[in-house]
Amino acid sequence: MNNVIMEVNDEIALVTINRPKSLNALNSETLAELDQCFDEISTRKDIKVLILTGSGQKAFVAGADISEMVNATPAEGRQMGMLAKQAFLKLETMPQVTIAAVNGYALGGGCEISMACDIRIASDNARFGQPETGLGILPGFGGTQRLARLIGKGRAKELIFTCDQIEAQEAYRIGLANKVVPQDELIDTCKKMAAKIISKGSYAISLAKEAINTGMDTDLSSGLTLEADLFGLSFSTHDKTEGMTAFLEKRKADLTDF
Ligand code: DAK
DSSP: OOSEEEEEETTEEEEEEOOGGGTTOBOHHHHHHHHHHHHHHHHOTTOOEEEEEESSSSEEEOOBOHHHHTTOOHHHHHHHHHHHHHHHHHHHHSSSEEEEEEOSEEETHHHHHHHTSSEEEEETTOEEEOOGGGGTSOOOSSHHHHHHHHHOHHHHHHHHHHOOOEEHHHHHHTTSOSEEEOGGGHHHHHHHHHHHHHTSOHHHHHHHHHHHHHHHTSOHHHHHHHHHHHHHHHTTSHHHHHHHHHHHTTSOOOOOOO
């Protein structure tokens, strides 16, 4: 791969978008590589958490690649949109937990790919924004949908209509970032959170993720039914027997299902 680097250690895949000269802007080649990378990770049992970041100290991802979009035809634009939709949905629905390590600008498609992750940890220099309407387009990699779901309709509309960039602390205040840390602690903080998540029941976490994701897009009653179904399914696992027995025997549980 030319633009994406993946390293796997301790059941964590660190995926770095590596186009620092254009602030890690997403072109079609990078989207295709990410799609391939997410496909691989989603089938690997030896990976429990994916951490997604950008290379360098300045940007996570500064959006879709404007130099590629400027002359694109509507058909090419649609093709790019479908590629991103496919890759982002894989990221959002994979059984692994996904953490965006937002190490600088997360603009347009950058903000959008971070929102397809389960959790966003921001460095103190991170800036989030949806500048698309200033370019005469609207967010097209899920921004109008995921931003409103994460921070509410009113705030999402304000960010999208004004193109304002917000700093990491403001992103934290409105619930877009889960945590803000100094830049030199960003990856370690993500890895520590990943290790804590890995120490829990990975299969149960994947079911909880599915219940939350699907439940957010449905009515409460259907969401609660799905939760009950998946809760019942968790009673069939080794981890459920081991987790509860270990508690009663006052020992640490050895949870292995995934
Ligand atoms: N695309 C291409 N190149 C980019 C880029 C981008 N998004 N962002 C930065 N670069 C390049 C700059 O052109 C510059 O290249 P050189 O001049 O050195 O060759 C280099 O990265 C460094 O950037 P700056 O010199 O501008 O650095 P500054 O510190 O001055 O400014 C900045 C940093 C992040 C504030 C600024 O670069 C900036 O405003 N960047 C653009 C942000 C932006 O508007 N992003 C695009 C949002 S639109 C679609 C669906 C969705 C989308 C597209 C299609 N379909 C359904 C088809 C998504 C669209 C977007 O994401």
